[in-house]
Amino acid sequence: MRFGMKQQEKQRHSIAGQRWYEKLLDRITSEENFRWSLILLGVYVAILLFGTYILANVLEWFDISELFFNVWSLTFPLVALVAMINPWAGVWRLWSGHKLQKPILEQVEQHGSRTYDELVSQCMPLKIHLGIDDALERLLRTRELVLYANEQGEACYRLPTEEDRENWHREFLKENGETLTVEELHRILSMDSRHFSDGILIWFSLGEQDGFWMGKTEREDSDEQAIWIEADDVPYQEFMTFEELIQTKLIRGKSLYEIWDELVFFSIEGESPSSWYDRVCGDL
DSSP: OOOOOOOOOOOOOOOTTOOHHHHHHHHHTOHHHHHHHHHHHHHHHHHHHHHHHIIIIISOOSOHHHHHHHHHHHHHHHHHHHHHHHHHHHHHHHHHHHHTHHHHHHHHHHHSEEEHHHHHHHHOSSSSOTTHHHHHHHHHHTTSOEEEEOTTOOEEEEOOOHHHHHHHHHHHHHHHOBOOOHHHHHHHHTSOGGGSBTBEEEEEEETTEEEEEEEEEEOTTSSOEEEEEEETTEEEEEESSHHHHHHSEEETTEETTTTGGGEEEEEETTBOHHHHHHHHHTTO
């Protein structure tokens, strides 16, 4: 199962030991400059043309063609260079964001944890943000890295532990699952399963295990209806009554009734438990 995760807010870290040309390149290729570069180029050209027209035709100080080409030849190459660098920087950022993930993981696995500056110095030919922020964001979003602050308050990255994965799973269950009372589940499983094309099918989770199913269908060898439960480590079992289902010791030597607070329900017949229950059982 893939776990949902809220989008991490992207932060721009400071990089220690940047040389002057790295700072300049970092500034030119920054994401905010990338968004505005082409707009600023258009504004620059408009101002240049308008200013040249005013000086030459309104104030009559210079010949328009001479002024225009002199100013253009002096300033346009620099502005055009900045405007051209940013689109290519955007492409490079996407490509390097993919390519950097493997060396980042290798560095963290080899050393146990790495600071942001250490990853930049080991994985980047230049000390700039281009690509590495995207790579780290992807690794955090896919839960392959954990971000934390070390004793010096620096951004530090490490591989997730089992405790991290358990916490993420609990967050996932809390955000995506629902609870049912014993009475509500009893009411659901007391319904005639023949009113539904494939019987009643319920997907639920127990603690850190999410592959649990229960339901109610008509038995193949008779007209009777049976309640059943199945999971990876719980063999398929049938019960003739709801009381048998919740009182039988099925998991870790305990019954469902004993561990009811650990149950989280995801769907009934592919629909959220609350909406299905309101729609089907609301008028009963």
